[in-house]
Amino acid sequence: xxxxxxxxxxxxxxxxxxLSLECTVEGTSNPNLYWYxxxxxxxxxxxxxxxxxxxxxxxVPQNLSASRPQDRQFILSSKKLLLSDSxxxxxxxxxxxxxxxxxxxxxxxxxxxx
Amino acid sequence: AQTVTxxxxxxxxxxxETVTLSCTYDTSENNYYLFWYKQPPSRQMILVIRQEAxxxxxxxxxxxxxxxxxxxxxFSLKISDSQLxxxxxxxxxxxxxxxxxxIFGTGTRLQVFP
Numbered sequence: 239x240x241x242x243x244x245x246x247x248x249x250x251x252x253x254x255x256x257l258s259l260e261c262t263v264e265g266t267s268n269p270n271l272y273w274y275x276x277x278x279x280x281x282x283x284x285x286x287x288x289x290x291x292x293x294x295x296x297x298v299p300q301n302l303s304a305s306r307p308q309d310r311q312f313i314l315s316s317k318k319l320l321l322s323d324s325x326x327x328x329x330x331x332x333x334x335x336x337x338x339x340x341x342x343x344x345x346x347x348x349x350x351x352x
Numbered sequence: 353a354q355t356v357t358x359x360x361x362x363x364x365x366x367x368x369e370t371v372t373l374s375c376t377y378d379t380s381e382n383n384y385y386l387f388w389y390k391q392p393p394s395r396q397m398i399l400v401i402r403q404e405a406x407x408x409x410x411x412x413x414x415x416x417x418x419x420x421x422x423x424x425x426x427f428s429l430k431i432s433d434s435q436l437x438x439x440x441x442x443x444x445x446x447x448x449x450x451x452x453x454x455i456f457g458t459g460t461r462l463q464v465f466p
Binding site for chain 1: 387392395396397398399402443452453454455456457458459
């Protein structure tokens with residue numbers, strides 16, 4: 239069966255510090271991968287998605303970047319965090335096919351920028 | 353651009369009763385998928401139910417069912433025999449194709465009380 243992992247679960251970082259959040263998927267190959275952010279009391283906003291190694295698409299301009307160095311690894315980064323980067327970050331995966339439709343979410347990372 | 357609107361920020365229902373959460377969306381596409389996700393206090397995103405737009409029959413999953421009105425672009429969720437464990441945020445989502453990615457509504461917080 240497929241599983242998706244995220245770490246760390248929680249993170250407190252000062253403004254201006256770098257960020258690296260990691261997401262890995264097990265039990266599937268060549269998945270679509272996604273990073274979402276959920277601000278407090280808000281819905282989910284898609285930040286990045288990837289259909290393959292090294293292929294990253296950004297949905298919104300921001301202070302963050304994403305990378306996919308391996309097939310089942312997706313990393314969210316920032317060189318200098320802003321207060322507005324605080325939120326709950328969710329990674330998700332879906333089957334990479336023309337008819338894929340279900341996304342499966344990881345447990346999330348709660349980021350607080352102080 | 354596709355948008356998803358959930359007009360009920362909060363709802364409450366008594367245990368064993370029925371509650372309906374509303375969702376409307378806007379799209380020019382003809383073939384698409386719609387989803388309801390549940391986010392309990394643990395913040396794990398859990399898929400509740402999905403609906404393919406080309407299917408006229410409303411989807412049903414145990415106590416959860418949808419009322420899909422394609423012409424009206426409406427996709428409501430009905431929870432029957434509500435249980436305390438149904439207390440959560442509920443998000444309606446529309447799936448864009450190529451590649452698949454989800455557009456979420458802002459959510460409805462459902463409280464089930466004894």
